[in-house]
Amino acid sequence: MPLVRGIQPDQMRSGGGKGNEDGTNGLFTLRSNADEAILKSEEYRKLNGGMIAFDGIEVSGDDKQQGGIRKFFKRIKGTKRPVIPLESIEHGSEEYPIIIVVMGLTGAGKSKLVNDYAEETLAVVGDKQASQTKETKGYGFSIGGKHLILVDTPGSNDTVGSDKDCLEGVAGWMAERYKKGTPIAGVIYLYDASSNRVKGSMRNDFTIFQKLCGPDYFRRVFIGLSHCDAVSAKTLEDRTQELKSLLWKDVLGGGGSVWALTADHESEARKVDVRELVHFVAASHLLGLDSSRVTGPLAIQRELVDFHMTLAKTEAGKELRRTLAEYLKHLEERKTGTYDTRELELQMNQIRRDLEKMTSLSHQLLKALALI
Numbered sequence: 318m319p320l321v322r323g324i325q326p327d328q329m330r331s332g333g334g335k336g337n338e339d340g341t342n343g344l345f346t347l348r349s350n351a352d353e354a355i356l357k358s359e360e361y362r363k364l365n366g367g368m369i370a371f372d373g374i375e376v377s378g379d380d381k382q383q384g385g386i387r388k389f390f391k392r393i394k395g396t397k398r399p400v401i402p403l404e405s406i407e408h409g410s411e412e413y414p415i416i417i418v419v420m421g422l423t424g425a426g427k428s429k430l431v432n433d434y435a436e437e438t439l440a441v442v443g444d445k446q447a448s449q450t451k452e453t454k455g456y457g458f459s460i461g462g463k464h465l466i467l468v469d470t471p472g473s474n475d476t477v478g479s480d481k482d483c484l485e486g487v488a489g490w491m492a493e494r495y496k497k498g499t500p501i502a503g504v505i506y507l508y509d510a511s512s513n514r515v516k517g518s519m520r521n522d523f524t525i526f527q528k529l530c531g532p533d534y535f536r537r538v539f540i541g542l543s544h545c546d547a548v549s550a551k552t553l554e555d556r557t558q559e560l561k562s563l564l565w566k567d568v569l570g571g572g573g574s575v576w577a578l579t580a581d582h583e584s585e586a587r588k589v590d591v592r593e594l595v596h597f598v599a600a601s602h603l604l605g606l607d608s609s610r611v612t613g614p615l616a617i618q619r620e621l622v623d624f625h626m627t628l629a630k631t632e633a634g635k636e637l638r639r640t641l642a643e644y645l646k647h648l649e650e651r652k653t654g655t656y657d658t659r660e661l662e663l664q665m666n667q668i669r670r671d672l673e674k675m676t677s678l679s680h681q682l683l684k685a686l687a688l689i
């Protein structure tokens with residue numbers, strides 16, 4: 318099954334119509350039979366304002382392909398996605414909204430994705446280092462007769478102090494939805510494709526993320542590559558191949574997928590538009606709801622709500638604690654031989670406090686959940 322959606326740059330150059338070794342047509346590439354069925358579904362058509370993606374695109378030449386895709390994205394961009402207040406969604410409708418959570422490290426482009434989807438500035442976009450997103454926050458849309466909530470989250474970061482707050486915020490938000498009975502349609506994990514090596518923080522963050530989801534939820538994980546415009550096609554392809562075989566192996570093996578994203582198809586015809594991905598996640602969830610393949614909960618939701626665990630006891634919580642303890646050890650080692658230790662001491666105290674607080678604060682979380 319093809320796993321990287323949207324990047325087969327060489328195929329573009331060599332002309333359409335030819336199959337890749339993975340059986341795809343070399344353009345948008347995702348073409349397992351199941352994917353194809355989703356793209357052709359009534360659900361997908363409705364979300365896209367009555368148009369099936371790639372409608373009328375015959376794979377018979379680059380010009381024609383590019384023209385077709387431009388036409389499609391012009392239409393999808395021209396289709397209104399009205400922003401509506403969350404309260405009116407959460408309290409006002411009989412049907413569950415389609416919830417899609419966007420996660421990933423600080424600077425990955427989560428808030429930008431929300432804005433690109435809305436085609437207006439809803440979330441505050443930061444720079445690559447400092448997170449501007451302090452809380453887990455949903456943005457409501459009315460689309461194709463459905464309510465959709467895109468959830469922006471604060472990403473974790475190299476400054477370890479904030480990781481506990483991030484996990485707690487997201488886990489709490491998810492637990493609350495589960496308690497209310499609303500499924501989470503999918504999680505888009507954004508990954509900055511321009512960062513030139515897999516930093517320790519990325520490895521840890523993805524491991525914690527995996528534990529948060531649990532293997533049963535991997536097929537609802539959509540890894541989105543952001544910052545694709547900042548790397549060459551060759552680098553993007555090489556990097557993705559490496560990540561697929563190492564860091565993302567388990568998630569992909571469990572049914573997850575990778576998508577190379579762009580927000581602007583005027584200039585870039587090889588990647589997947591953020592709107593298209595969001596609608597694909599939504600449509601595949603809706604189709605699943607009509608069959609036995611219902612979107613189940615994330616591991617963290619069951620752990621917190623069904624098993625009444627504190628955050629520290631959950632798999633994601635344990636992984637975070639392990640990471641924090643390891644980092645603490647690293648700082649302690651650095652301290653020996655450092656003249657001015659004030660800065661290090663501050664960091665270390667912060668981590669110690671976080672490790673302690675993880676248990677007491679999650680008791681508060683459990684109490685809050687009990688009231689729902």
Ligand SMILES: Nc1nc2c(ncn2[C@@H]2O[C@H](COP(=O)(O)OP(=O)(O)O)[C@@H](O)[C@H]2O)c(=O)[nH]1
Binds near residue numbers: 421430445
């Ligand atoms: N060139 C480029 N910049 C991006 C992309 N996605 C995000 N950015 C920039 O990266 C920075 C961080 O984005 P933001 O959405 O705040 O990241 P967040 O911390 O994940 O919410 C901002 O300056 C964005 O404009 C992308 O795909 N390409």
Ligand SMILES: [Mg+2]
Binds near residue numbers: 443
């Ligand atoms: Mg943000």
